[in-house]
Amino acid sequence: ELQLVQSGVEVKKPGESLRISCKGSGYDFTNYWIGWVRQMPGKGLEWVGIIYPGDSDTRYSPSFQGQVTISADKSISTAYLQWSSLKASDTATYYCARHVGMRGVVLADYWGQGTLITVSS
Amino acid sequence: EIVLTQSPATLSVSPGDRATLSCRASQSVGGNLAWYQQKPGQAPRLLIYGVSSRATGIPARFSGSGSGTAFTLTISSLQSEDFAVYFCHQYDNWPQYTFGQGTKLEIK
Numbered sequence: 001e002l003q004l005v006q007s008g009v010e011v012k013k014p015g016e017s018l019r020i021s022c023k024g025s026g027y028d029f030t031n032y033w034i035g036w037v038r039q040m041p042g043k044g045l046e047w048v049g050i051i052y053p054g055d056s057d058t059r060y061s062p063s064f065q066g067q068v069t070i071s072a073d074k075s076i077s078t079a080y081l082q083w084s085s086l087k088a089s090d091t092a093t094y095y096c097a098r099h100v101g102m103r104g105v106v107l108a109d110y111w112g113q114g115t116l117i118t119v120s121s
Numbered sequence: 122e123i124v125l126t127q128s129p130a131t132l133s134v135s136p137g138d139r140a141t142l143s144c145r146a147s148q149s150v151g152g153n154l155a156w157y158q159q160k161p162g163q164a165p166r167l168l169i170y171g172v173s174s175r176a177t178g179i180p181a182r183f184s185g186s187g188s189g190t191a192f193t194l195t196i197s198s199l200q201s202e203d204f205a206v207y208f209c210h211q212y213d214n215w216p217q218y219t220f221g222q223g224t225k226l227e228i229k
Contacts, residue, residue, distance in 0.1 A: 045220040109170075
């Protein structure tokens, strides 16, 4: 069974660093893009960026470039989203999603359960 | 950035009736338009991709249509489990993919 299992709820203070994870199973993790999507409380979906674990090719939506870092460890089928200095405005649920397709045109077909991050002093 | 505008923001429909949701793009997205369903506390679920192709396991009452900049999701006979929020999504403009703001489908 294909699964994307994300790390648990996080409560952090502004300025702290954080890395959340997304572990894939039931498919060839190396050969599918993994993307991240943000959903702020009560709001819509925002595409953050994406990584191809096979060669670590990473792309960011301009809105998130420089704000987060996406990485992956294909040896343990896990992708990561990290912040070096959190802000209150980073409070949201973050979803990882497997993407199918060719570089440039890829579509999220399976999603993780989401990781809720709360940043508050 | 390609802006997707969904209408209406909220749609009230009775079970068994048809629902028609609209998504308009600020520029052409070719055939790279998808629809997702999201229920409270859950991750989005892929319904439609490539404008009109149903994802695996999606019932035939869900259909997508449109081209260029104007797209429609139709649910032919609403079931209780269909009341949710629906998002359109363009995956044409790499890597600046975007979503619409969502349409909430509620029971009338």
